[in-house]
Amino acid sequence: MSQKVLLTATEIHIILNRLACQLIENHTDFKETVIIGIQPRGVFLAERMKQLLINEYGIEDIKLGRLDITFYRDDFRRSEKILAANTTQIDFVVENKKVVFIDDVLYTGRSINAALTALQSFGRPQEVELLCLIDRRFSRHLPIQPDYKGRQVDAINDQKVKVCWTENEGEDTVYLVKS
Amino acid sequence: MSELSVNHLLGIKYITEADIELIFKTADHFKEVINRPIKKVPSLRDITIANLFFENSTRTKLSFELAEKRLSADVINFSAAASSVKKGETLIDTVNNILSMKVDMVVMRHPNPGAGVFLSKHIDASIVNAGDGAHEHPTQALLDSYSIRERLGDVAGKNVVIVGDILHSRVALSNIYALKLQGANVKVCGPKTLIPKHIKSLGVEVELDLRKALEWCDVANMLRVQNERMDISYFPSTREYTQQYGVDKTLLDSLDKEIVIMHPGPINRGVEITSDVADSDHAIILDQVQNGVAVRMAVIYLLASKIKQ
Known part of the structure; x- marks a missing residue:
């Protein structure tokens, strides 16, 4: 197994700041906007974006939720590996709000498809956008594209993109892993 | 896993x-x-x-x-x-x-x-x-343990007494297995005629005195007397059963601690528990449902x- 660094801590820092600015451009004070991290890996990025928007860009309050999509996946009983569910925590009303989904890697688009179905259980949002740190283009199974992306990557199918966060893995780095 | x-x-x-x-x-x-x-x-x-x-x-x-x-x-x-x-x-x-x-x-x-x-x-x-x-009745035992865990934080180490018709109860057997598996201490309590002869082989203790059982326990799971499964008479009368094995508010209040009351339903109000117990804060019967x-x-x-x- 070999791996190479796709993004260093500094690059991630710059990208997150750019993404924060792009979000502010479209959502100004976030009064009508909520952000939702997709479990399990999207919540780290979502939490980072929230802290950045509040601490660096003076946004007063950001509503942040976590959405687990395990029970909405389209590969139940079709996949060899059985996935364990994570916590869903959405303590606000989604009805008529602008929702920004946040996930670390956009690959086939099936997770986001499941997330869109799951979100319906919480009401009808005005619109839904997608922010991801890594966009693996050319590998989509569904017509789903990000509205905000950190870096586009062309990776082949037996490669894996691994996003590490200081609070979880001890470092901010994105690797391209080849098995 | x-x-x-x-x-x-x-x-x-x-x-x-x-x-x-x-x-x-x-x-x-x-x-x-x-x-x-x-x-x-x-x-x-x-x-x-x-x-x-x-x-x-x-x-x-x-x-x-x-x-x-x-x-x-x-x-x-x-x-x-x-x-x-x-x-x-x-x-x-x-x-x-x-x-x-x-x-x-x-x-x-x-x-x-x-x-x-x-x-x-x-x-x-x-x-x-x-x-x-x-x-x-495995799902009943699972939801009972789940409800205990929800109310008391954990099942391990808790004292649970199952009261009533143990002999005819699938809820009792499944609960004994589930509670023992999770490390709880289990006693059964009821008329001698309604307690199976070899119940101790499952690792539970038998207590014939309801008051002593309630003083010992954190949770009391009250079972219904299953008249439909009884082909002979196991106790003299319902009134006598209630006097010895029924839980009422006076009995609960006389204990020096708060205990949790459970019931798998359907309740025979006034037989195994009185209405004021079933509807009190002690009871988690609707949480169980x-x-x-x-x-x-x-x-x-x-x-x-x-x-x-």
Whole structure:
């Protein structure tokens, strides 16, 4: 197994700041906007974006939720590996709000498809956008594209993109892993 | 671990502590789901479940059906009273006929102990035992433990007394297995005639004095006297039973601590517990009912994930 660094801590820092600015451009004070991290890996990025928007860009309050999509996946009983569910925590009303989904890697688009179905259980949002740190283009199974992306990557199918966060893995780095 | 060690839920006797932990963890997520504005997930949209009730049931049947529907499974219901069983059809024939309609899972209640185990050896579908005679009622025991865990934080180390008709109770046996597996201390309490002779071999203690049992316990699970299963008289009268083994508010208030009161339903108000106890803050009877749906969703979801495509 070999791996190479796709993004260093500094690059991630710059990208997150750019993404924060792009979000502010479209959502100004976030009064009508909520952000939702997709479990399990999207919540780290979502939490980072929230802290950045509040601490660096003076946004007063950001509503942040976590959405687990395990029970909405389209590969139940079709996949060899059985996935364990994570916590869903959405303590606000989604009805008529602008929702920004946040996930670390956009690959086939099936997770986001499941997330869109799951979100319906919480009401009808005005619109839904997608922010991801890594966009693996050319590998989509569904017509789903990000509205905000950190870096586009062309990776082949037996490669894996691994996003590490200081609070979880001890470092901010994105690797391209080849098995 | 994210997979059950079994393909059927036939009894608590056949599962492990890790299985119980997985079921509870999954039930936590489903409990959140059933408190959403839209209480449904699409996981089991390609699964068909047959609820076969060869014996009367209200809450268990409703609870299973609701759990199945909230997982988006297709559900067919069968009750023996209005079926060909009355015409002499055997259990295997009945079930095989239903399975040829492409059913993936069977939830069965049957008056004969071991009916679920018997069926699991003869058919391919995944089986959930919803009560087999006086043998086991595993989902009830799971939801009871889940409710204890929810109220007291943990089951391990807690003192639980099961009061009443132990002899005829599948709830008692499943609860004993489940509680012991999770490290609780268990006593049974009731008239000597309603306590099975070899119950101590399951690692439980017998206490004939209700007051002593309540003073010892953190949780009292009050069982119903199952008159329908009694072919002889086990105690002189209902009035005498209530005097010795009924719990009322005066008795509860005279204890020097607060205990949790559980009841699997249906309650005979004024027999095993009085109304003021059943409706008090001590009682978690309605929590048990709500948790029943979440726990059954977890059991069905986890078993369905093992059904091959």
